[in-house]
Amino acid sequence: MSTKILSKSEGFYDVYDRRPGTDKDTTHYCPGCGHGILHKLIAEALTDFGVKDNAIIISPVGCSVFAYYYFSAGNLQAAHGRAPAVATGVKRSLPESIVISYQGDGDLAAIGGNEILHAANRGEAISVFFVNNAIYGMTGGQMAPTTLIGQKTTTTPYGRTVANEGYPIKMSEIIASLTAPVYVERVMMADTKSISNTRRAVRKAIKNQVEKKGFSFVEVLSTCPTGWKMTAPQAEEWIKTTLAQHFPLGVLKDISGDVEPLNLDHHLLPTDRIGKAINLPEADADQPKFVIPDTVNEEIKISGFGGQGVLSLGVWLSEFGMREGLNVSWIPSYGPEMRGGTAHCHVKLANRPIGSPLVVHPTILVATNRPSLEKFEKEVIPGGKIFWDNSLMDITPSRTDIIRYPVPATEIANQLGNTKTANVVMLGVITGVSEFLDENIVRRTLPQIFKKKHLLDINMQAFNKGLEVAASLKRIA
Amino acid sequence: MERQLIKGNEAIVKGAILAGCRAYYGYPITPASEIAQAAALYMPLVGGTFLQAESEIAAINMVYGASGTGQRVMTASSSPGISLKQEGISYIAGAELPCVIVDVMRGGPGLGNIAPEQSDYHQMVKGGGHGNYKNIVLAPNSAQEMCDLTMLAFELSDKYRNPAVVLADGFIGQMMEPVVFPKPVTEFPEKKWAIRGTVGDKRNLISSIELDPDDLERHNRKLQQKYAIISQTEVRFQEYELEDAEYILVAFGIVSRLVQSAVDTLREDGVKVGMLRPITLMPFPTLPIEKYAANERVKFFSVFELNNGQMVEDVRLAVNGKKPVKFYGRMGGNVPTIQELVDQVKKQMREL
Numbered sequence: 033m034s035t036k037i038l039s040k041s042e043g044f045y046d047v048y049d050r051r052p053g054t055d056k057d058t059t060h061y062c063p064g065c066g067h068g069i070l071h072k073l074i075a076e077a078l079t080d081f082g083v084k085d086n087a088i089i090i091s092p093v094g095c096s097v098f099a100y101y102y103f104s105a106g107n108l109q110a111a112h113g114r115a116p117a118v119a120t121g122v123k124r125s126l127p128e129s130i131v132i133s134y135q136g137d138g139d140l141a142a143i144g145g146n147e148i149l150h151a152a153n154r155g156e157a158i159s160v161f162f163v164n165n166a167i168y169g170m171t172g173g174q175m176a177p178t179t180l181i182g183q184k185t186t187t188t189p190y191g192r193t194v195a196n197e198g199y200p201i202k203m204s205e206i207i208a209s210l211t212a213p214v215y216v217e218r219v220m221m222a223d224t225k226s227i228s229n230t231r232r233a234v235r236k237a238i239k240n241q242v243e244k245k246g247f248s249f250v251e252v253l254s255t256c257p258t259g260w261k262m263t264a265p266q267a268e269e270w271i272k273t274t275l276a277q278h279f280p281l282g283v284l285k286d287i288s289g290d291v292e293p294l295n296l297d298h299h300l301l302p303t304d305r306i307g308k309a310i311n312l313p314e315a316d317a318d319q320p321k322f323v324i325p326d327t328v329n330e331e332i333k334i335s336g337f338g339g340q341g342v343l344s345l346g347v348w349l350s351e352f353g354m355r356e357g358l359n360v361s362w363i364p365s366y367g368p369e370m371r372g373g374t375a376h377c378h379v380k381l382a383n384r385p386i387g388s389p390l391v392v393h394p395t396i397l398v399a400t401n402r403p404s405l406e407k408f409e410k411e412v413i414p415g416g417k418i419f420w421d422n423s424l425m426d427i428t429p430s431r432t433d434i435i436r437y438p439v440p441a442t443e444i445a446n447q448l449g450n451t452k453t454a455n456v457v458m459l460g461v462i463t464g465v466s467e468f469l470d471e472n473i474v475r476r477t478l479p480q481i482f483k484k485k486h487l488l489d490i491n492m493q494a495f496n497k498g499l500e501v502a503a504s505l506k507r508i509a
Numbered sequence: 510m511e512r513q514l515i516k517g518n519e520a521i522v523k524g525a526i527l528a529g530c531r532a533y534y535g536y537p538i539t540p541a542s543e544i545a546q547a548a549a550l551y552m553p554l555v556g557g558t559f560l561q562a563e564s565e566i567a568a569i570n571m572v573y574g575a576s577g578t579g580q581r582v583m584t585a586s587s588s589p590g591i592s593l594k595q596e597g598i599s600y601i602a603g604a605e606l607p608c609v610i611v612d613v614m615r616g617g618p619g620l621g622n623i624a625p626e627q628s629d630y631h632q633m634v635k636g637g638g639h640g641n642y643k644n645i646v647l648a649p650n651s652a653q654e655m656c657d658l659t660m661l662a663f664e665l666s667d668k669y670r671n672p673a674v675v676l677a678d679g680f681i682g683q684m685m686e687p688v689v690f691p692k693p694v695t696e697f698p699e700k701k702w703a704i705r706g707t708v709g710d711k712r713n714l715i716s717s718i719e720l721d722p723d724d725l726e727r728h729n730r731k732l733q734q735k736y737a738i739i740s741q742t743e744v745r746f747q748e749y750e751l752e753d754a755e756y757i758l759v760a761f762g763i764v765s766r767l768v769q770s771a772v773d774t775l776r777e778d779g780v781k782v783g784m785l786r787p788i789t790l791m792p793f794p795t796l797p798i799e800k801y802a803a804n805e806r807v808k809f810f811s812v813f814e815l816n817n818g819q820m821v822e823d824v825r826l827a828v829n830g831k832k833p834v835k836f837y838g839r840m841g842g843n844v845p846t847i848q849e850l851v852d853q854v855k856k857q858m859r860e861l
Contacts, residue, residue: 050714052720052721085706085707085708085711086706086707087706088704088706090574097718100714100716104711105711106704106705106706106710106711106713107704107713107714107715107716108573108574108577108704108714108715108716109604109714109715109716109717109718110570110573110574110600111570111573111596111597111600114566114567114570114573114597117562117566117567117568117570117571117573117574118570118571118573118574118577119574120560120567120571120574121532121534121570121571121572121573121574121575121576121577121578121582122574122575122577122578122704123574124532124558124560124571124575125532125558125574125575125578125580125582126578126705126706128706129705129706130706146563146564146566146567147563147566147567147570149563150562150563150567298531298556298557298558299556300531300555300556300557301554301555301556303693303695306526306527306555306693307690307693309551309554309555310522310523310526310527310551310554310555311551312511312513312523312690313511313512313513314511315511316511347514347685350514350685351514354512354514354687359687360514360686360687361684361685361686362514362684362685362686363680363683363684363685364683386766387766387767387769387770387773387847388766388767388769388770388847389680389684389686389766390767390844390846392846392847392848
């Protein structure tokens with residue numbers, strides 16, 4: 033038998049040269065299958081709306097996996113069920129293109145249930161064509177989520193039962209229940225009249241995208257004579273008498289006339305403005321002069337309750353050290369270390385490169401609660417410094433081979449009117465008694481940490497109080 | 510150049526944007542969530558896309574779609590999330606699409622915990638999904654490298670049309686260090702294969718299907734050829750105190766920082782020890798290890814990992830029986846102390 037093709041839509045390739053074998057003119061679909069007709073309706077619509085050159089087709093896994101043999105468009109072939117996610121990535125990158133996500137019932141309603149639901153819920157500005165023929169075609173006639181009760185398939189040889197497989201899923205009804213989709217309709221392809229109606233629905237779904245209206249979804253009840261073990265006329269009849277009775281036809285939702293076109297434009301920032309946009313540092317023209325030794329090798333552990341600002345204090349020390357040209361690292365208590373309810377961080381500051389960022393034997397321990405002092409006191413190196421908030425605990429370090437700095441940080445902070453400044457009081461004390469921190473660097477940097485003036489003022493007071501405490505402690509020492 | 514004190518996870522996003530990445534698709538998971546958060550913060554400001562996907566699977570397939578249009582795109586996750594992404598990564602490798610995938614590894618198997626492990630070495634370096642494919646895998650050990658290797662990942666990924674992985678761990682992600690950020694990349698490779706919705710690219714197809722066995726074998730051979738070229742040209746590694754080393758410690762990622770300190774400590778005790786750190790895990794620095802294995806001075810290799818012994822297999826293949834290859838690993842999120850590493854090396858020396 034020879035076939036003469038009178039005309040082919042410009043939305044199709046002239047010759048299907050991706051199709052294996054010698055036949056490059058016809059599709060791979062079985063006789064009587066609905067896919068070819070739906071392909072043709074889509075190709076025609078893309079041509080008629082003048083968008084065939086901007087169209088991108090996402091083909092699924094299933095019988096229409098080879099849609100890219102036919103559509104003269106950009107073609108992406110997706111993993112099973114993932115076409116709406118792939119379409120999302122494409123459309124977000126190319127908002128001006130017309131993105132068609134084409135899926136069967138196993139692909140969309142079973143393995144890809146999550147992807148279609150969320151693409152619809154986000155209102156991705158794409159057109160989805162959902163071919164429902166109540167069976168898995170490509171894999172050999174297995175049950176689909178849309179297979180009817182009692183319908184025999186290769187995996188429901190005794191017929192689908194409610195008890196074992198549940199009810200056929202009505203995807204259009206589910207999609208239509210979401211707020212974002214602008215157009216949801218179920219149609220069938222069973223005769224000339226219903227195909228003509230499907231043509232109208234296909235065109236509407238594509239036109240909606242051309243007009244940037246949002247997410248459109250057309251479910252098409254379609255024939256699978258092979259899977260159903262019927263002749264083509266029997267299959268058409270079965271759609272009308274049976275399938276369409278379980279999946280009611282009609283518009284389930286249409287707000288496309290009521291919505292404004294979406295603004296999908298990207299405004300790419302010019303290269304010279306990227307640094308500022310992503311908050312890259314600018315050179316500090318007023319970098320103050322500072323003096324620190326060239327033998328810095330501090331390993332600092334700061335520990336206390338969450339909310340006492342111990343992690344921030346560590347970050348600040350690292351920031352100052354960096355501005356002094358030191359190598360620094362900061363790492364918060366993490367993983368199993370977090371057992372015990374105290375938050376702490378490890379800070380290293382050194383002239384030489386830093387290997388491990390973890391502090392095992394601190395040169396400095398800052399403890400702002402009792403458990404921290406009890407836990408970490410023994411780790412401090414002989415000759416190391418321990419700063420502790422003596423307004424919050426009634427114990428003192430028991431070791432005599434360390435330098436002791438009792439600091440009533442919380443008490444001073446409360447006197448200043450803000451408990452949260454206790455860590456800045458502690459910072460002042462550390463700055464005052466340590467050679468690796470230059471007061472000028474700290475003073476220059478604090479305004480960049482506390483950008484609001486009232487916060488800066490009170491924290492500067494806290495810092496100065498800390499320096500006073502340091503001076504008195506040094507006198508005692 | 511100005512330095513910025515920054516978390517490794519955030520440095521990744523800034524590096525990605527400087528490399529021209531303008532699309533991020535991801536799903537939240539500890540300890541990688543800061544990457545998504547930073548991308549959500551910065552992508553809109555540079556005119557890019559940030560989308561929190563409904564699942565790891567959806568995210569990697571969005572990456573597939575965006576990459577198909579020629580855009581530089583990334584995703585990030587942590588171990589359990591990466592397991593979910595493997596399907597998509599296989600398709601991306603099969604379709605030869607470039608993209609960058611960040612894996613901030615955590616403890617497993619299963620839900621495991623959120624503490625640092627390196628137990629994704631196998632699933633990232635050896636493939637992970639189905640099929641004869643490999644990822645390019647880069648292993649940073651500092652916040653600076655989180656930026657630099659992310660940028661390099663985009664470059665290599667485009668160059669070879671292959672997924673590139675930044676394999677980090679919870680430690681490097683959380684750690685703050687000074688980073689010097691380079692200038693934004695302004696020149697990008699032409700992508701004639703991309704689909705841009707224009708007449709010029711209508712013949713283009715992004716797909717991983719090859720029905721004919723001969724065609725699929727040809728495609729696979731082409732992929733293997735690509736991996737061979739990558740192995741010849743893109744190996745990167747760091748040598749630390751190896752000039753006179755008799756004992757060579759091998760470690761990647763955060764463990765290399767610990768091992769570096771252990772080397773310093775052992776050197777103070779007069780032990781001639783050094784470290785070889787693979788920066789690229791695929792391609793693996795096989796030749797440099799072979800070279801040291803052939804050196805009479807070298808007495809053994811010792812591999813340290815936060816897993817059950819994964820990279821050690823590649824070290825053994827490279828050493829090929831010429832020298833003993835020792836292994837010491839911690840799991841569950843436990844990180845060895847420097848002293849622990851020092852003691853291990855000394856124990857291994859005694860056992861020799």
